[in-house]
Amino acid sequence: MASGGIGSSLIASGATAGNERDEGVRVHALNAAQRVAIDQSRLGIPVMLGRDVIHGPRTVFPIPLGLAAAWDEDLMRRTARLAAAEARADGVTWTFARC
Numbered sequence: 001m002a003s004g005g006i007g008s009s010l011i012a013s014g015a016t017a018g019n020e021r022d023e024g025v026r027v028h029a030l031n032a033a034q035r036v037a038i039d040q041s042r043l044g045i046p047v048m049l050g051r052d053v054i055h056g057p058r059t060v061f062p063i064p065l066g067l068a069a070a071w072d073e074d075l076m077r078r079t080a081r082l083a084a085a086e087a088r089a090d091g092v093t094w095t096f097a098r099c
Contacts (some may be wrong), residue, residue: 053092
């Protein structure tokens with residue numbers, strides 16, 4: 001990465017959501033990008049790392065409409081919490097998700 005050339009990152013996995021097994025490599029790359037942004041940039045502002053986790057980043061859940069059809073608010077909360085925990089474990093700090 002070139003110094004001063006960091007902006008934002010949107011991670012999109014599309015059809016492979018939940019089936020990617022190289023996440024460990026991605027976490028190291030995201031952490032490295034954060035270190036460069038904070039330690040080597042002029043202002044030291046962290047990178048905003050976003051990912052669409054509407055179905056979940058690893059554990060894939062039904063679309064929100066499908067979950068809503070279950071009429072179970074606790075189920076929706078639990079799936080959202082799990083999706084958030086999985087995304088955070090992958091180094092993602094900003095998600096596009098149901099809620």
